[in-house]
Amino acid sequence: MRQARLVLALVVAALVLLVAPPAVHAAPADPEGGTKTLRAALESAAKGHVEAKQKLASSKKRQTQLKDVLKRSVAKEALLKGRVGEIANRSYRQGRLSTMTLLLNSASPGSFMERVVRLDQMAQVDASALDEYHDAVTTAEKATTAIDLEVKEQKKQVTVMAKKKQQAEAALAAVGGGAVSGGFVNVNSPAAKPAPRNSDGSWPKEGCTVNDPTTSGCITPRLLNAYQQAQSAGFKRYTSCFSERASGEHPKGRACDHSAAAGGFENKAATGGDKSYGDSLAAYFVKNADELGVMYVIWYRQIWMPSTGWRSYSASGGPAAVHTNHVHLSIL
Structure with a gap:
């Protein structure tokens, strides 16, 4: 009798495994702080x-x-x-x-x-x-x-x-930021080659259609132009663009994270030459915002947008979340 019960239990367990729904893998959280609503x-x-x-x-x-x-x-x-x-x-x-x-x-x-x-x-x-x-x-x-x-x-x-x-x-x-900040500006930043526009001056709609040179994913042609222009201007440190995230522009192929440190993303705030590199890169993107189609730039607890200029950006968390170890670029 006991043996029959054991066999029955094994059969029931096998049936549960057969009919159980596949596991659902949630999209990875965005490590850069902020919220989906904010973005x-x-x-x-x-x-x-x-x-x-x-x-x-x-x-x-x-x-x-x-x-x-x-x-x-x-x-x-x-x-x-x-x-x-x-x-x-x-x-x-x-x-x-x-x-x-x-x-x-x-x-x-x-x-x-x-x-x-x-x-x-x-x-x-x-x-x-x-x-x-x-x-x-x-x-x-x-x-x-x-x-x-x-x-x-x-x-x-x-x-x-x-x-x-x-x-x-x-x-x-709403997230504790928005105050006018000093920002990062450099009048001597080099000029970038403009991305293509429509005949009326508007930006054409683009999808994630070209290979991302920094990952195995895809990015938009406009982001590729911005990446290539930054490279040509001498900003060649480690960069990562496409990534699977819960929200934001990275999974759409419209954003890149540019490491401040030469060896890649470090789990600490940039200082010295690395900080200067990030300052210069952020200023480069802002100066060429109209040419590249920049939506916003985030660096060292500050965010630049076309409508506001540089403002404080009060994310919470480590260096990645507060953007002190990398410059974030989002393209329209």
């Missing part, structure tokens, strides 16, 4: 600000073009105004009866035909002048209306930029 808010704020800034610049460009059109149209209108006045006065003085009288009073058939040709030519010239004048007036009116619309568009985008700045500040303040 989502910062991404929304940065993207919204950059998009509004691009639309504002495009609107100003269109406004400049429209002002040039308006200026030329008004000048042409003024030039033709005298000609149109002459046509109007002559038409008033002569009228159709006077014109027919001129033809009927011709001394000969040849004279009659000559006057017919001249009158026809005059009519064509008058019609052309009137058409040109009308086009100039219409163009000027349309340009004026379009300029008014561009002014409204610019006010709208300025409002959007202000809101996105407030959004970023609120997100940072």
